[in-house]
Amino acid sequence: xxxxxxxxxxxxxxxxxxxxxxxxxxxxxxxISGWIPWLGAAFQFGKAPLEFIEQARxxxxxxxxxxxxxxxxxxxxxxEGIEAFFTSKDTDFEQAVQQTxxxxxxxxxxxxxxxxxxxxxxxxxxMGTSSLYLFAGTLxxxxxxxxxCLGTAGTENLCDLIRSVMYPATVNIxxxxxxxxxxxxxxxxxxxxxxKYDEGxxxxxxxxxxxxxLANLLEVSYPGNLAAFPWxxxxxxxxxxxxxxxxLAPNYALLLLWASQANAIPVAFWTLAFxxxxxxxxxxIMADIGSVFGKAGKxxxxxxxxxxxxxxxxxxxxxxxxxLRSPGAITKKVVNPIKIQAFTIPAGxxxxxxxxxxxxxxxxxxxxxTFRPDRWKEANLEKNAFLDGFVAFGGGKHQCPGRWLAIMxxxxxxxxxxxxxxxxxxxxxxxxxxxxxVGTQQPVGACRVQYKLRQ
Numbered sequence: 001x002x003x004x005x006x007x008x009x010x011x012x013x014x015x016x017x018x019x020x021x022x023x024x025x026x027x028x029x030x031x032i033s034g035w036i037p038w039l040g041a042a043f044q045f046g047k048a049p050l051e052f053i054e055q056a057r058x059x060x061x062x063x064x065x066x067x068x069x070x071x072x073x074x075x076x077x078x079x080e081g082i083e084a085f086f087t088s089k090d091t092d093f094e095q096a097v098q099q100t101x102x103x104x105x106x107x108x109x110x111x112x113x114x115x116x117x118x119x120x121x122x123x124x125x126x127m128g129t130s131s132l133y134l135f136a137g138t139l140x141x142x143x144x145x146x147x148x149c150l151g152t153a154g155t156e157n158l159c160d161l162i163r164s165v166m167y168p169a170t171v172n173i174x175x176x177x178x179x180x181x182x183x184x185x186x187x188x189x190x191x192x193x194x195x196k197y198d199e200g201x202x203x204x205x206x207x208x209x210x211x212x213x214l215a216n217l218l219e220v221s222y223p224g225n226l227a228a229f230p231w232x233x234x235x236x237x238x239x240x241x242x243x244x245x246x247x248l249a250p251n252y253a254l255l256l257l258w259a260s261q262a263n264a265i266p267v268a269f270w271t272l273a274f275x276x277x278x279x280x281x282x283x284x285i286m287a288d289i290g291s292v293f294g295k296a297g298k299x300x301x302x303x304x305x306x307x308x309x310x311x312x313x314x315x316x317x318x319x320x321x322x323x324l325r326s327p328g329a330i331t332k333k334v335v336n337p338i339k340i341q342a343f344t345i346p347a348g349x350x351x352x353x354x355x356x357x358x359x360x361x362x363x364x365x366x367x368x369x370t371f372r373p374d375r376w377k378e379a380n381l382e383k384n385a386f387l388d389g390f391v392a393f394g395g396g397k398h399q400c401p402g403r404w405l406a407i408m409x410x411x412x413x414x415x416x417x418x419x420x421x422x423x424x425x426x427x428x429x430x431x432x433x434x435x436x437x438v439g440t441q442q443p444v445g446a447c448r449v450q451y452k453l454r455q
Contacts, residue, residue, distance in 0.1 A: 027344040030060040033067040042068035075352045085353045086395035091332040093398045111245040124401040142169035153452035159269045176234045264406045270321040276425040296419045316373035326355035326392040364389025421451040
């Protein structure tokens with residue numbers, strides 16, 4: 001093999017520097033590129049992403065680009081950019097997420113593109129507001145069953161307490177009983193692997209071997225134990241029926257499992273944490289529960305959709321918790337150059353929006369850092385409309401298809417927990433400054449509670 005001259009290395013270095021520091025197109029947004037080729041500003045951004053986004057917005061204006069790991073991420077933070085993010089035909093959601101899905105679930109691009117629209121439409125219909133009544137009764141039974149395992153009293157990390165009830169209940173209503181392991185030991189093992197997988201999901205974390213062994217359990221014959229389900233099939237079965245590439249059924253089943261847990265459990269955690277840390281809100285909720293179900297206690301009550309509609313304050317608390325603890329960023333890919341304000345965003349950029357910071361715009365949410373569930377009085381929830389500026393579930397045609405089921409799950413869980421148990425919050429809710437640094441909606445640090453069965 002011939003020797004490579006030192007001149008070659010010098011020229012290569014110069015070309016890399018030229019590519020990094022070449023004059024910026026005057027129509028492009030300001031770019032934060034860092035000093036190291038390819039790596040760019042990845043270190044600064046990854047160290048404290050939410051702080052980085054806000055500081056960049058203040059310094060560079062409402063539209064700016066971050067060059068990191070060989071990619072350009074262009075952030076939009078004001079109305080015109082937000083509208084373009086959700087409505088422009090020059091951006092594409094599928095292309096933005098395909099590589100992450102392939103890395104995390106081993107679903108090839110061709111299969112992903114063929115399946116995505118069809119599966120999204122199916123799930124949107126099966127978990128829409130007109131279908132929630134099909135889940136309500138079974139969900140209530142499942143939550144009761146797993147709450148009964150908690151005993152009469154205890155001290156527990158609030159997130160662990162919620163997961164021990166919510167994980168098996170959710171799995172059983174979506175997958176059917178017996179498909180996934182739901183005993184206490186299996187839940188603990190699942191939690192350890194899932195948290196690692198979930199924390200790295202958006203960065204393309206590899207599927208743990210544990211999940212691959214769990215996938216074998218999902219290769220079951222259907223219909224299975226469907227007697228408890230009045231619609232005679234589960235969401236998993238609908239997914240398998242509509243799936244192109246049947247050999248990838250376990251991969252898609254695990255993607256559904258991740259989607260059912262990744263956001264609903266943190267939302268339930270924050271909802272209860274905020275309620276317990278605001279005594280006046282807690283007191284008003286208990287009065288509302290008493291007005292619907294009578295004196296709170298250990299009796300196993302049945303909760304219908306109509307009952308939940310009478311307990312609006314809990315729903316407001318859930319939506320306010322989602323507002324305050326939304327994801328740091330969501331993304332679409334620019335497929336054709338798009339003009340926003342005075343800038344032209346080139347094709348190939350990842351267009352980024354931060355729900356976390358959008359939800360702190362005082363134009364939409366006065367006193368934005370404060371937990372104020374009563375602000376949701378202004379939302380027309382009867383017509384399933386959120387407050388202006390609320391983008392936690394996305395927007396346009398790619399809103400989260402399971403949002404209404406997830407809200408109902410959290411709503412029902414909170415009602416049953418507060419009806420059956422008295423809670424004392426032992427640790428303070430994590431400070432906002434810490435959340436700015438970590439850039440995540442996941443629970444941060446210990447948040448222990450004491451609970452005991454009401455007499």
